[in-house]
Amino acid sequence: MVSSSPEVPENLSDPVALLQALIACPSVTPEEGGALDLLEAALRRLGFAVERIRFSEQGTPDVENLVATIGEGGPHLMFAGHTDVVPPGDADTWRHPPFSGVIDDGLLYGRGAVDMKGGVAAFVSAIARLRETGWPDAGRVTLLITGDEEGPGINGTDKVLGWCESRGMAFDAALVGEPTNVDRLGDMAKVGRRGSLSGTLGIFGRQGHAAYPHRAQNPMPAMLAIAQALTGSPLDQGSKGFQPSNLEIVSVDTGNRAFNVIPGRVELRFNVRFNDTWTSDSLKDELLRRIHAATPEGIRTEIGWERPAEAFFTRDERLAQTLCDAVAGVTGQRPELSTAGGSSDARFVQKYCPVIEFGLVGDTMHQVDERVPVADVETLTEIYRRFVSAVLTGGEGERAAGC
Incomplete structure (x- = not known):
C-alpha cells in the first residue's frame, strides 16, 4: 500500500493517539486519504487478516473498503464503520485545522472525531486491550470499514456484505459504531432505524x-x-x-x-x-x-x-442486553433503546444478522469544530472491550446490573 498516511501509533491500546492519526488522514468521501492504509497497518500488527476491496459502478466514484478478521470459530461478531468524512468547509472558520487532531482543554478537534473515526479508533483499541489480557478460547471479530457511508452508499457496505456472503462469511451479531448518544455517553443505543x-x-x-x-x-x-x-x-x-x-x-x-x-x-x-x-x-x-x-x-x-x-427493528433482546450490560458497567447509566434519527449502514447489515448501534455523542458531527471529549473516547473503548468480551464468551464476561 502507498505510505501516505500518518505513522501508526506505537501503543494501539491508546484510542486517542489512534484517533488523532486517523483524523490526520483527509478522507473526504470518496477519497481514501490514507485512513484505510493506516487502519490496515494497525490491524495487521494486532494479528488481523486484512483484505482491501474496491467497488465500482457507472455514474458513481470508485470506493475502497476494508475487511479484517481475527480469531477462529464462533460466535462471529462484526463491527461496521466508516473512515470517510464529510467536507470540512472553510478551514479558516475552524478553531483548529480540521485535519489536525489537536487536543484543547480536554477536547479533541477534527473532522471525523465523532462521525465516526472516534468509534473506529475505540473499537480497534478495545481489541488491542483484549489481545493484551488474553483472547477468548473461541470467537471471531470482523471489521467491515467502508469509505462510502457519507456518500452515495452504493460501493460500500452493501456490496462488501455481499462479497462476504459469497465467500461463506456468516455473522452472529453486529455492532455499528455510529454516534448514537444525545447528551452524554451512555444515554442512547439504536436498535432500529426508520x-x-x-x-x-x-x-x-x-x-x-x-x-x-x-x-x-x-x-x-x-x-x-x-x-x-x-x-x-x-x-x-x-x-x-x-x-x-x-x-x-x-x-x-x-x-x-x-x-x-x-x-x-x-x-x-x-x-x-x-x-x-x-x-x-x-x-x-x-x-x-x-x-x-x-x-x-x-x-x-x-x-x-x-x-x-427500509425501516427495521432489531428484535434481539440478548444482543441489546449484552450492550446495556457493557454500558452500565462502565458509565452506571442505562441507555435508552431507540429507533430515532436518520439512516445508517445498519440498514444493510440487518439483512445478514442482528445489529445494534452505539457510539459517541453526536452533538457536533458534520459541524465546524467537530470535537469529542478525550474522556469519552476512553470510556467508549472500555465499553467496546466489555461488549466484545461478553459476545465472544456467550455473555459470561464482565456484567453489570442490566438494562
Missing part, C-alpha cells in the same frame, strides 16, 4: 402570459392541492418501537424568474421518514394514490424515487 424515501414530483401545466391566464394552465394550484394531500393527514400513528412517519416537503421550484409568465412546470421534492408500518413499495403506492386523487384534470405528473431504505 426508513427513508425521497421523491421528485414534476407537475406539468401549460406556460403562458400572466395577463392571459385562459390561454395557459398554471400548475401551481395543482401543486398546492397535491402538497396538502401529501401532508394534510397523518401517514400512520406510529408502531411499537417507532414514532409516527413524517413527510417533509423540502423544495418547490418552477425555474421561473419572470413576473409576467405563468410557469409550465413546477417541481416538488419531498422526503419521508417512515416506520415499519410501511415498506418502501407500499408507501409509494399510498403517496401515488394521494397525488392522483389531488391532481386536477389537464395536469400531468411524473415522479422519480431516490435511495429508498
Whole structure:
C-alpha cells in the first residue's frame, strides 16, 4: 500500500493517539486519504487478516473498503464503520485545522472525531486491550470499514456484505459504531432505524402570459392541492418501537424568474421518514394514490424515487442486553433503546444478522469544530472491550446490573 498516511501509533491500546492519526488522514468521501492504509497497518500488527476491496459502478466514484478478521470459530461478531468524512468547509472558520487532531482543554478537534473515526479508533483499541489480557478460547471479530457511508452508499457496505456472503462469511451479531448518544455517553443505543424515501414530483401545466391566464394552465394550484394531500393527514400513528412517519416537503421550484409568465412546470421534492408500518413499495403506492386523487384534470405528473431504505427493528433482546450490560458497567447509566434519527449502514447489515448501534455523542458531527471529549473516547473503548468480551464468551464476561 502507498505510505501516505500518518505513522501508526506505537501503543494501539491508546484510542486517542489512534484517533488523532486517523483524523490526520483527509478522507473526504470518496477519497481514501490514507485512513484505510493506516487502519490496515494497525490491524495487521494486532494479528488481523486484512483484505482491501474496491467497488465500482457507472455514474458513481470508485470506493475502497476494508475487511479484517481475527480469531477462529464462533460466535462471529462484526463491527461496521466508516473512515470517510464529510467536507470540512472553510478551514479558516475552524478553531483548529480540521485535519489536525489537536487536543484543547480536554477536547479533541477534527473532522471525523465523532462521525465516526472516534468509534473506529475505540473499537480497534478495545481489541488491542483484549489481545493484551488474553483472547477468548473461541470467537471471531470482523471489521467491515467502508469509505462510502457519507456518500452515495452504493460501493460500500452493501456490496462488501455481499462479497462476504459469497465467500461463506456468516455473522452472529453486529455492532455499528455510529454516534448514537444525545447528551452524554451512555444515554442512547439504536436498535432500529426508520426508513427513508425521497421523491421528485414534476407537475406539468401549460406556460403562458400572466395577463392571459385562459390561454395557459398554471400548475401551481395543482401543486398546492397535491402538497396538502401529501401532508394534510397523518401517514400512520406510529408502531411499537417507532414514532409516527413524517413527510417533509423540502423544495418547490418552477425555474421561473419572470413576473409576467405563468410557469409550465413546477417541481416538488419531498422526503419521508417512515416506520415499519410501511415498506418502501407500499408507501409509494399510498403517496401515488394521494397525488392522483389531488391532481386536477389537464395536469400531468411524473415522479422519480431516490435511495429508498427500509425501516427495521432489531428484535434481539440478548444482543441489546449484552450492550446495556457493557454500558452500565462502565458509565452506571442505562441507555435508552431507540429507533430515532436518520439512516445508517445498519440498514444493510440487518439483512445478514442482528445489529445494534452505539457510539459517541453526536452533538457536533458534520459541524465546524467537530470535537469529542478525550474522556469519552476512553470510556467508549472500555465499553467496546466489555461488549466484545461478553459476545465472544456467550455473555459470561464482565456484567453489570442490566438494562
